[in-house]
Amino acid sequence: MKTLEIPTFECETGNYHTxxxxxxxxxxxxxxxxxxxxxxxxxxxxxxxxxxxxVTIFAEPRYAMAESEEGDISAxxxxxxxxxxxxxxxxxxxxxxxxxxxxxCTTEIIKMDLEGIAPKLEKQLGIPIVVARANGLDYAFTxxxxxxxxxxxxxxxxxxxxxxxxxxxxAELLVVDIDQKKNLFDRKQKLTKFNLVLFGSLPSxxxxxLNLESRRQSVSVSGWLPSQKYADLPALGKGIYVCGVNxxxxxxxxxLMRRRKCQLIGAPFPIGPDGTRAxxxxxxxxxxxxxxxxxxxxxxxxxxxxxxLEILTGKSIFFMGDNLLEISLARFLIRCGMVVYEVGIPxxxxxxxxxxxxxxxxTCEKMKKPTPRIVExxxxxxxxxxxxxxxxxxxxxxxxxxxxxxxxxIDTKWSVEFTFAQIHxxxxxxxxxxLVTRPLRRRAESIYGCRNxxxxxxxx
Amino acid sequence: xxLAYWMYAGPAHIGTLRVASSFRNxxxxxxxxxxxxxxxxxxxxxxxxxxxxxxxxxxxxRHVLARGSQEKxxxxxSRKDEEQNPDLIVxxxxxxxxxxxxxLQNFVDRASxxxxxxxxxxxVNHYRVNELQAADRTLEQITRFYLDRSRKQNTxxxxxxxxxxxxxIGIFTLGFHNQHDCRELKRLPRESGIAVNxxxxxxxxxxxLKDLSRAWFNTVPYREVGLMTATxxxxxxxxxxxxxxxxxxxxxxxxxxxxxxxxxxxxSAISEKKLNYDLYVDNQTKFVSQAAWFxxxxxxxxxxxxxxxxxxxxxxxxxxTKILVKEMGIRVTCSGTYCxxxxxxFNEQVQGLCDEVLxxxxxxxxxxxxxxxxxxxxxxxxxxxxIGKRIDIPCGVISxxxxxxxxxxxxxxxxxxxxxxxxxxxxxxxFNLGMEDHSLDVFGGHDTKEISAKPLSTNRKNINWTxxxxxxxxxxxGFVRGKIKKNTExxxxxxxxxxxxxxxxxxxxxxxxP
Numbered sequence: 001m002k003t004l005e006i007p008t009f010e011c012e013t014g015n016y017h018t019x020x021x022x023x024x025x026x027x028x029x030x031x032x033x034x035x036x037x038x039x040x041x042x043x044x045x046x047x048x049x050x051x052x053x054x055v056t057i058f059a060e061p062r063y064a065m066a067e068s069e070e071g072d073i074s075a076x077x078x079x080x081x082x083x084x085x086x087x088x089x090x091x092x093x094x095x096x097x098x099x100x101x102x103x104x105c106t107t108e109i110i111k112m113d114l115e116g117i118a119p120k121l122e123k124q125l126g127i128p129i130v131v132a133r134a135n136g137l138d139y140a141f142t143x144x145x146x147x148x149x150x151x152x153x154x155x156x157x158x159x160x161x162x163x164x165x166x167x168x169x170x171a172e173l174l175v176v177d178i179d180q181k182k183n184l185f186d187r188k189q190k191l192t193k194f195n196l197v198l199f200g201s202l203p204s205x206x207x208x209x210l211n212l213e214s215r216r217q218s219v220s221v222s223g224w225l226p227s228q229k230y231a232d233l234p235a236l237g238k239g240i241y242v243c244g245v246n247x248x249x250x251x252x253x254x255x256l257m258r259r260r261k262c263q264l265i266g267a268p269f270p271i272g273p274d275g276t277r278a279x280x281x282x283x284x285x286x287x288x289x290x291x292x293x294x295x296x297x298x299x300x301x302x303x304x305x306x307x308x309l310e311i312l313t314g315k316s317i318f319f320m321g322d323n324l325l326e327i328s329l330a331r332f333l334i335r336c337g338m339v340v341y342e343v344g345i346p347x348x349x350x351x352x353x354x355x356x357x358x359x360x361x362x363t364c365e366k367m368k369k370p371t372p373r374i375v376e377x378x379x380x381x382x383x384x385x386x387x388x389x390x391x392x393x394x395x396x397x398x399x400x401x402x403x404x405x406x407x408x409x410i411d412t413k414w415s416v417e418f419t420f421a422q423i424h425x426x427x428x429x430x431x432x433x434x435l436v437t438r439p440l441r442r443r444a445e446s447i448y449g450c451r452n453x454x455x456x457x458x459x460x
Numbered sequence: 461x462x463l464a465y466w467m468y469a470g471p472a473h474i475g476t477l478r479v480a481s482s483f484r485n486x487x488x489x490x491x492x493x494x495x496x497x498x499x500x501x502x503x504x505x506x507x508x509x510x511x512x513x514x515x516x517x518x519x520x521x522r523h524v525l526a527r528g529s530q531e532k533x534x535x536x537x538s539r540k541d542e543e544q545n546p547d548l549i550v551x552x553x554x555x556x557x558x559x560x561x562x563x564l565q566n567f568v569d570r571a572s573x574x575x576x577x578x579x580x581x582x583x584v585n586h587y588r589v590n591e592l593q594a595a596d597r598t599l600e601q602i603t604r605f606y607l608d609r610s611r612k613q614n615t616x617x618x619x620x621x622x623x624x625x626x627x628x629i630g631i632f633t634l635g636f637h638n639q640h641d642c643r644e645l646k647r648l649p650r651e652s653g654i655a656v657n658x659x660x661x662x663x664x665x666x667x668x669l670k671d672l673s674r675a676w677f678n679t680v681p682y683r684e685v686g687l688m689t690a691t692x693x694x695x696x697x698x699x700x701x702x703x704x705x706x707x708x709x710x711x712x713x714x715x716x717x718x719x720x721x722x723x724x725x726x727x728s729a730i731s732e733k734k735l736n737y738d739l740y741v742d743n744q745t746k747f748v749s750q751a752a753w754f755x756x757x758x759x760x761x762x763x764x765x766x767x768x769x770x771x772x773x774x775x776x777x778x779x780x781t782k783i784l785v786k787e788m789g790i791r792v793t794c795s796g797t798y799c800x801x802x803x804x805x806f807n808e809q810v811q812g813l814c815d816e817v818l819x820x821x822x823x824x825x826x827x828x829x830x831x832x833x834x835x836x837x838x839x840x841x842x843x844x845x846x847i848g849k850r851i852d853i854p855c856g857v858i859s860x861x862x863x864x865x866x867x868x869x870x871x872x873x874x875x876x877x878x879x880x881x882x883x884x885x886x887x888x889x890x891f892n893l894g895m896e897d898h899s900l901d902v903f904g905g906h907d908t909k910e911i912s913a914k915p916l917s918t919n920r921k922n923i924n925w926t927x928x929x930x931x932x933x934x935x936x937x938g939f940v941r942g943k944i945k946k947n948t949e950x951x952x953x954x955x956x957x958x959x960x961x962x963x964x965x966x967x968x969x970x971x972x973x974p
Binding site: 014015017018019020021023040042043044046047048050051052061063064065066067068069070072073077082083085086089090105106108109110135136137138139140141203204205208209212300301304381384398399400401402403404407426427430453454 | 461463470473493494510511512513521525543556586587971
């Protein structure tokens, strides 16, 4: 157990099921209360949104489609005039403080210059227009939020911290790189405790829970990206420390570092009590603070989870992969005593997730569990074949596969629920396990003696 | 560009996929970017399908954008061919691939050289047709493909079946109550001595498509899908078809009368015996269907002259309009459809039955119209149900677009005699609920209202909520807020805390979670 087992990364065909990244409007419009989202694309996108969002669509959401028609595709119509007409209507109907254009595959393919048109219309209409290209050509599901937040990064006000050049140089060295990890926290400086900005969209109650956790360590969070209101976007600039709360925000992290000169605290993500503790510890160490009472707090939480851990210990799990939360969840569940067979993931940013990967390895060592194989761009068909052999106790999967797998006697949990449920921080660890254990708890009480309810013959 | 919040009919490829995945052992490959395979989710959740939806994507990504799909599509087709050995692979274009203008026909030609399965490209234009039109077209395309082939191979059996038989065309996956309608539709002819030759596409096997023309006639229960196939069979094989939707008593009677006419045309030639269905219709109307009696009963008298608004696909909206007006004496103020491509037929059907005809794809227009005329009940799609909720008018759902609620496990056909019972219930319940609500309002509501509105935490002795904690509490959804408030307060009492801060609320949550 001396040597670190490096997780093996594999890459398959990318033939997997996930949500289109434009689905990020579903939670972002709720998060940013004074925004209005405009998805520029064809009927296919609109149909996806309305079927994926189900009930929310009826609640008069602040998003709409600018549906491209044949005239737009063949450039018989002028993009700028068309968008102007539509944005005018949105402005008159809803009076938002910002309009966020979501570019789709269509706008990519016909090379509609959204970034070019936006500043012109912005001036004309007097409303900020932010452009995020959340398309299925480049991104998967939650990465949509990443593109939107990266775009909003440019709209955050500049902070006027006066720091000396020397400090600035030191601060830049804090940018996390996997190789520098060892000596990262040796060069530090006294910083005010009010320049930490967290990024990632969380329900406001979860955000305030995390604020509270860091306040307990006397680090106060100076702002969130995104904020509840567009007008309250946090100030960014040199001397501002930033830390991500979700594993899919690598573009945002890069933009914050490169374009806004912020310092990134590379930490595991606050999912599960272990993750939350590691996350706070990293933040504390960035501010040269000794974490206070964290260990007890973590063990307290673990104690309160004991009934769920009993269910989970020794059970096996298989992540098909579709929302990029997989590494953090796998790490948390291994710590809960589960065996993870495979972690499918759409995209793996090894730099941004470095600390999380490290924690995954440590957790595997600690729990004496094999390191799972990590499969980037998985192939769903091959995965189903592998699952057929491995017979995991639980599969975390998209809705397209959930019912068929259940019919084949493999318990499933719908992966999308993890993106919408509150799973961050100490207080929500129980909620996360509530989700994971639900199919397993249900199992105990079932089921008429039929094991396999599928109609198809099992082939191979 | 068009500003849109909601659409009634989906994009074209959905129609193609619905038809392809309804046939047995047919696989569809979409030429689409990541995330466009949402169809699989819809089928798996709404229909609670036990099996993997036979649809995969040949993913369009940056590389494809730069260099074209090249081998990718062909490889994906061959791979599916080896893995699952389907009878047919339908290469399905999406809006993305129609902009890319890749030569799908070429991929198909190359792939069919090496694969055991038949391969065809779905011939639909994304920007000109919607889901329903595309489904209609794809069904015709597949049928034509197999009929033409067996004609070339001389395996086509042109002889009609010995006993009268019919094909049912247009039953397919994700259709509004299609499964139940199908069962009812099979029963209708069977009871009148007519065999069902084939049902397509649902559960249909491509091997048997060549025997389609052995039936005496075709029935197309829904306007939207199947007419093209029926026309094809009529033109090339001389098969007559019935396009009456047997929804409601008079339509069902018409439907059976048509069957009688068609069967007798042949029967008299073969056996010189004429079949008479009048007695059957009479019996069914009086005793199997309760709808005729219902419309005479006092209940229905109360509905006379009440106003309703109707919106849906052409088939359902037109049929329900007829039923409400002619069979129940309800006044239809406005009847409408989103099937713009079939507007002429719809106008003809509802002419003289309603005050106003609305043909639009814009749900806000439907909402505005409904709000203006203030009917006592709405019969529409899921969208109208929500419009109704907002303006406090009850709504019965009669047409897609649908929701998982519209895939009931119990037997709920809209067609045939059992269908008339279901519709009568639906109509009556909608109006009745509206009345009940209204009279409650008039008499000051349920007397329990006051009590249930009281805060659930009764023993709030010396407990204060800080404004912050209070506002945090208000973020919790209403239906659990009371419980959480109570739990937090009892936690505070147990721990001798007199002021509830945000901190305390979270502590309580951690401690008290069940």
